[in-house]
Amino acid sequence: MSDTNSGDSHTASTEYNNSSSTIGRVAQNSIFERFARAGFIGSGIVHLIIGYIAIRLALGGAGGTADQSGAMAELANKPGGGVALWIGVIAFAAMGLWRLVEAVLGSSSRPDSDSKLSRVFDRIKAFSLAVVYLAFAFSAWGFARGIGKSSSSQSTGFTARLMQSGAGSVALVVGALVIIAVGGYHVYKGASQNFLEDLEGSTSDLVRRLGTIGYIAKGLAIAAIGVLVILAVSQSAPDKSSGLDGALKTLGAQPYGVALLVIAGIGIITYGFYSFAMARSAKM
Template sequence: MRTPTRTPTRTSTRTSVSARRGARRAANSSAAGTAARWGLVAYGVVHLLIGLLALRVALGDPERQADSGGALRELARQPFGQALVWAVGVGLAALALWRLSEAFLGAARPGGRRPKERLRSAARSAVLAVLSASAITLAVGSGSGGSTDERSRDLTARVLDLPAGRWLVGAAGLAVIGVGVWSGVRALRHAYREELGPVSARVRRVVDVLGVTGGVSRGLVFAVAGGFVVQAAVRYDPDEAKGLDDSLRALASTPAGPWLLAAVAVGLALYGLLLFALAHRHRG
């Protein structure tokens, strides 16, 4: 009597599909949704503070550090600051895990299972994980929040010392410029609506102001930072690389002067408000 040979394969396939469905249901559960909202609020707080710090720099307060490290230290100075930094760090970690689940399982939004979207979720998860680690180390007292300028120069110096390091740094800079341009274009196309639940026309108009202004401002800063990385590769000088703080300050040296920095600072703060709106109306 001949024994069927396809049954184990079919059973294995059904089991695999069932496991993926179960994992996806867990990722889209109410608990996961709550964690995602918490993380979006935490990320919004960071952007809002960076925007406000950059605005103070534009208004003549050069001692402020307008980047994630400065934002976390500013938060730590507030009443119950350590608890607030802990809340932000844990929230960012939760959001990083949620984005990682999107990378593996696909997002619930339309087109969320496409390879491009999975890659974007993975990149977001990595950035959030680094920012979360910075917040938590500051909360436990073993870190100072760090400076994105110092980290950018240190990383550029290490990569320049590698074989073909100049080419690697140049490619990384072009990639960051590409991310900045892509972010701005996505904002102009209202791509943030993919994560926005059903809203009234009036609310949508408000969110569009936040999303377009904030997304374009954020994209511009990425593009400027990437340009400095390319410059570091061309000149073979890691000191040419700049983080968020120095990239923002560079805007004030343009013909538009501090007005451009002020406009971008307001845009970054509005992006923080957009994240609050997405957290409130989050649909996954």
């Protein structure tokens, strides 16, 4: 009986290894890698537009939603925007799939992580990035088809539904704390310049400055989203939880809000430019 179980286990292991090997070969395909790297370019463009919308709002210009859905809506209204969005769907999906492969098989660029805990963290981070890029792909797909929806209104509606129960409110607070932690990690990564470990070859001073400023700015924006979720729960006001758009507009409503919102917009734009550097030099 044990021999039979051993044989079945060996067969299952062999099938898993063969499947993993196939997935790995697909991930290392040069064409697939180019599409995945294009995801960085798409992300950079989205951040540039978000930063532009934030600065425009600060200076009293035309309104808009300062988040990824607002950026894609803005792009959709430009000449050639529909084509750009369809390209974005492919690029974001490729990057999302790439990160999923890393979450399952581990990073090929860091096969010998320092510890098991480090490897687990890398896989969790890869899975989180996969979710982000696949969400970008889904949003771009919606706006390319003319049926895109505001992510801030979706966030508010989701928060309102969860706040209808005690368990939902607890889940929101836990989720908010996770978001704040992610924002804090981005700030730490920028301040410590740990992002340099993600890049291949020598790095110029310009790229280091872009990464430092960009990560810190994005981290503060992410943390602000988590803080707003906690405020929404504590005040039973789901409309306060409206994602990045709400965080930036809340910042603009503070004393010296115009200057703060302009600085935040510049910081997000800086991260957008750093994304272009990642498209060329990120380890994959």
